[in-house]
Amino acid sequence: xxxxLIIVFREVLEAGLxxxxxxxxxRGAPGRGNWIAAGVLxxxxxxxxxxxxxxxxxxxxEGAGQELLNAAVLGAAVVMxxxxxxxxxxHGRELAAEMTAVGTAVTAGExxxxxxxxxVGLAVLREGSEVVLFLYGVVATGTSASALLIGGMLxxxxxxxxxxxxxxxxxxxxxxxxxxxxTVLIALLAAGMAAQAVQFLDAAGMIHxxxxxxxxxxxxxxxxxxxxxxxxxxxxxxxxxxxxxLVAYLGTLAAMAVLxxxxxxxxxxxxERTALR
Amino acid sequence: xxxxxxxxMHAVVLAIALAALGVASVxxxxxxxxxxxxxHKFEPEEIRVPAGKRVSIYVSNEDATPEEFDSAALKVxxxxxxxxxxxxxxxxxxxxxxxxxxEFHADTAKGVVVAE
Numbered sequence: 580x581x582x583x584l585i586i587v588f589r590e591v592l593e594a595g596l597x598x599x600x601x602x603x604x605x606r607g608a609p610g611r612g613n614w615i616a617a618g619v620l621x622x623x624x625x626x627x628x629x630x631x632x633x634x635x636x637x638x639x640x641e642g643a644g645q646e647l648l649n650a651a652v653l654g655a656a657v658v659m660x661x662x663x664x665x666x667x668x669x670h671g672r673e674l675a676a677e678m679t680a681v682g683t684a685v686t687a688g689e690x691x692x693x694x695x696x697x698x699v700g701l702a703v704l705r706e707g708s709e710v711v712l713f714l715y716g717v718v719a720t721g722t723s724a725s726a727l728l729i730g731g732m733l734x735x736x737x738x739x740x741x742x743x744x745x746x747x748x749x750x751x752x753x754x755x756x757x758x759x760x761x762t763v764l765i766a767l768l769a770a771g772m773a774a775q776a777v778q779f780l781d782a783a784g785m786i787h788x789x790x791x792x793x794x795x796x797x798x799x800x801x802x803x804x805x806x807x808x809x810x811x812x813x814x815x816x817x818x819x820x821x822x823x824x825l826v827a828y829l830g831t832l833a834a835m836a837v838l839x840x841x842x843x844x845x846x847x848x849x850x851e852r853t854a855l856r
Numbered sequence: 857x858x859x860x861x862x863x864x865m866h867a868v869v870l871a872i873a874l875a876a877l878g879v880a881s882v883x884x885x886x887x888x889x890x891x892x893x894x895x896h897k898f899e900p901e902e903i904r905v906p907a908g909k910r911v912s913i914y915v916s917n918e919d920a921t922p923e924e925f926d927s928a929a930l931k932v933x934x935x936x937x938x939x940x941x942x943x944x945x946x947x948x949x950x951x952x953x954x955x956x957x958x959e960f961h962a963d964t965a966k967g968v969v970v971a972e
Contacts, residue, residue, distance in 0.1 A: 634937040642943035716921030
């Protein structure tokens with residue numbers, strides 16, 4: 580039971596942190612609950628399918644199918660997060676202003692909800708397929724199903740509680756600043772995912788450059804400890820990063836900063852309008 | 857809406873450019889090792905590999921249940937379905953001990969890669 584609890588909690592926690600951030604970032608958007616629920620459901624369905632075809636995936640591309648799939652899933656999530664932040668760079672200020680003024684944002688309807696729903700779906704897909712395979716393995720060995728169920732449910736509940744904690748923690752930030760905070764969180768999330776993605780490409784045998792380890796901080800902040808795991812999901816902390824991982828991490832942050840700067844510059848008509856107010 | 861599509865394109869182009877930076881290199885021939893998972897244990901539990909080289913480990917899971925080869929030290933997370941084989945690529949490693957485990961049976965499935 581404890582094994583099921585720990586594994587389910589660990590995976591739900593990682594997806595849950597991402598969902599919590601996405602929920603906070605879409606504060607005030609109409610229909611966001613449906614979008615995110617759709618993302619979660621699609622992710623769960625995808626995880627079951629991925630687990631079902633685990634063997635075929637593992638055998639694909641000369642044994643590198645799993646790594647390539649992981650890299651692709653992470654890469655797609657990075658692109659979606661970039662899209663979201665680019666959109667926010669253009670509209671975030673109006674959004675925050677409207678939220679403080681009337682409590683809800685009128686322009687919120689146009690927000691790139693699809694992008695964030697996809698991010699949620701991909702996060703659930705990645706973590707969920709591991710849970711499905713693990714639970715299948717336990718069932719197959721004939722461990723008591725009820726103990727498994729209890730462990731799994733407790734793990735799920737603990738993970739969900741963490742999602743709620745992340746969300747309520749973030750929305751307690753004043754409306755004026757919340758989007759600035761979520762934009763930074765999303766940029767760090769994307770950078771961490773990009774660093775993971777290049778490591779999967781390395782493990783797939785696709786990349787053979789900059790593979791040297793830069794440092795080893797596993798002694799005082801191990802990545803498989805509680806704090807290390809949280810930081811790994813949130814800001815992409817890695818206790819033994821390679822040169823390539825650092826390049827991918829910084830490159831993603833730089834790309835997002837440049838994109839935001841380009842799109843965030845005030846355009847002439849907007850400036851006039853604010854001056855008139 | 858056009859603005860969004862434009863952003864998306866930028867992002868995609870950037871991502872491809874970043875990926876291309878790394879992919880364009882020739883894979884080196886890696887030394888091969890074998891590892892078996894039986895009754896949720898690794899056999900052998902210790903593998904000695906050359907330091908500073910890329911190494912391929914073929915992990916053969918003889919159990920009926922899936923296992924996840926997991927090692928933060930080796931930077932590997934790989935699911936090996938039941939009754940099948942998986943290829944784990946590691947290195948180049950500095951000399952030292954690198955622990956790994958089967959995440960789905962962490963209490964029994966333990967092992968270590970020694971790079972020398």
